[in-house]
Amino acid sequence: MSEPLRVLVLGAGVAGLVSALTLAERGAAVTLAERGPRIGSGASWQAGGMLAPWCEAETAPPEILLHGEASIDWWLAHVPDAAREGSLVLAPARDQGELVRFARRTEGHEWLDAEAIAVAEPSLAGRFTRALLYPREAHLDPRSALPALEARLRGLGGRVLLGADEPDRSVFDHIIDCRGFAARQTVSTLRGVRGEMLLLRCADFSLRRPVRLLHPRHPVYLVPRPDHVFMLGATMVESEQQGGITARAAMELLGAAYALHPALAEAEILETGAGLRPSYPDNMPRVQVLDARTLSVNGMHRHGYLLAPVLAAEVASLLNLQGGPELHT
Amino acid sequence: MRLYGREFASRLLLGTALYPSPDILAACVRAASPALVTVSLRREGAGLRAGEGFWSLVRDLGVPVLPNTAGCHTAREAVTTAQMAREVFDTDWIKLEVIGESDTLQPDVFGLVEAARILSGEGFKVLPYTTEDLVVAERLLEAGCEVLMPWGAPIGSGRGLNNLFGLRALRAHFPEVPLVVDAGIGLPSHAAAAMELGYDAILLNTAVAKAGDPAAMARAFAQAIEAGRTAFLSDPMEGRDMASPSTPVFGRAVLA
Secondary structure: OOOOOEEEEEOOOHHHHHHHHHHHHOOOEEEEEEOOOOOOOOHHHHOOOEEOHHHHOOOOOHHHHOOHHHHHHHHHHHOOOOEOOOEEEEOOHHHHHHHHHHHHHOOOOEEEEHHHHHHHOHHHOOOOOEEEEEOOOEEOOHHHHHHHHHHHHHHOOOEEEEOOOOOOHHHOOEEEEOOHHHHOOOOOOOEEEEEEEEEEEOOOOOOOOOEEEOOOOOOEEEEEEOOOEEEEEOOOEOOOOOOOOOHHHHHHHHHHHHHHOHHHHHOEEEEEEEEEEEEOOOOOOEEEEOOOOEEEEEOOOOOHHHHHHHHHHHHHHHOOOOOOOOOOO | OEEOOEEOOOOEEEEOOOOOOHHHHHHHHHHHOOOEEEEEOOOOOOOOOOOHHHHHHHHOOOOOEEEEOOOOOOHHHHHHHHHHHHHHHOOOEEEEOOEOOOOOOOEOHHHHHHHHHHHHHOOOEEEEEEOOOHHHHHHHHHOOOOOEEEOOOOOOOOOOOOOHHHHHHHHHHOOOOOEEEEOOOOOHHHHHHHHHOOOOEEEEOHHHHOOOOHHHHHHHHHHHHHHHHHHHHOOOOOOOOOOOOOOOOOOOOOOO
16 A cells, blocks of 8 residues: 555635645544634634535636535535525515516525415515525534534545644645635735624524525625524625725625615624635636646635635645545536 | 826726636636726725735736725815725725715715815825716816716616716716816716716626626727717717608608
8 A cells, every 4th residue: 555645725614624624534644733713713714614606606707506416415414503494585676676686696506485485484585575585595603614524624634724733745745735814925816805794693584595685785794603692794895804894894784784685684693704806817716836836726716615615625736645525527 | 088198099988896716807807907996905905015916916907097085974084094095005096985875875075075175185086976966076186186086876776877867967068177077977878878978987796796707898898988979970860750761751652
């Protein structure tokens, strides 16, 4: 039996963890090094965790649909708190045109009337007369998904170094750079797109699936998490400003949530957050070969959870690692 | 077209917000070859240089940049933003926007005139986003503006030319001032209609950025603006109530 390939993965966000686990599953000896004190200390922790290729295709290039289902299957097989419950798209009464346009620009949906909305999401009964349901979409909770990936990686003998300086690269056959926006000095076309979010707890309100509220100025989504917790997001600002949520973003997001349902006005704000989505000029993630030994997985933009399994499979095949769950169908 | 002594081949000014990606924005610019691209400072960069990642992509488009003060609600904010824009983009051109009403995003014309006076005094070339009001237009010219940019309809509404009478009157009152319809344009036919009125240029953003195929729509707008301009210069016919056949009917055989 030949020696396993020794691979160093830099960055324990969603790209790094999925890559590390995929390589470990295919027999590599993986070391995952994270500069921060814990896994998911960057943008991945703030993410909504929606696996929504059909909705995202409204603005993203059509290739986002290519591996969507396979990616959803990957997540359902690997982490808890992931569910294929679909997602719901709504618009306020005066912006119904936005909903029609969204339907025209996407596929994989069905129209629900008021009655069907009340059945699908009892908390929204009586609030909306029409909605789009994307039944094949899924969602997960990044804050249980990422630790689950870490546990699996360790179970396969992978090493996870936290809060550590970068290990000596020379002892590895390959380096996979998954540092996100922190790799900006290495990858010059990378920019940060600021996103802001809140975590709410609202005992009087339940959702089975993520809900997107279309709005010409402040589109928002609300993703259900366990225990009546909801992730409310997210702004998209062409800014690399670090630091906490702005008052404007909080007002816009909460105002839109209130438009979704007044009960959310009584929600407890558990947390606010902001992060920078690493993005290439086409806003699509990619694997790049930096040199003979080094690959980069970056530019996850809004699509980290949806496309990380696809990119990880691409990395594995670039390293000639076979086996494991096949993603390219 | 001549604005502030500078000659432009195109009569389209294109905003850079709301595109699916910077790559698609670049494709639109290639498709439409706009005279200027506008970029917002305030929303995109709460701190100085925070928007640099995006701004450098805008600079790389190869089109002169017209920074704007979108999102400013007071003259003072707009002046500060313009001064910052001058540093960031190394230009003294500014699209001046002072918003007065948050639902319609219509300009606060009082703050607008005040900010225009201050900025013109500091050497800025001010392109003010205004209403079609003649008196405000007069005040803006007094304040030092050499270009006026009246709205067609509220920003992002895509409703076209809401007040044809007012826009026509503005054109007639200021035959020598470059006039740009800014905001509210939804379709190439709206842009063509404004050009047929004798407007000098069109500034738009959402209609292209939110189209299903933004680059194709950018090209459609460029064509419509050119067609409207050519039509205006061709001295179009006047409308009339009675039909007037283009082929004479006299002397034809009468059947039945």
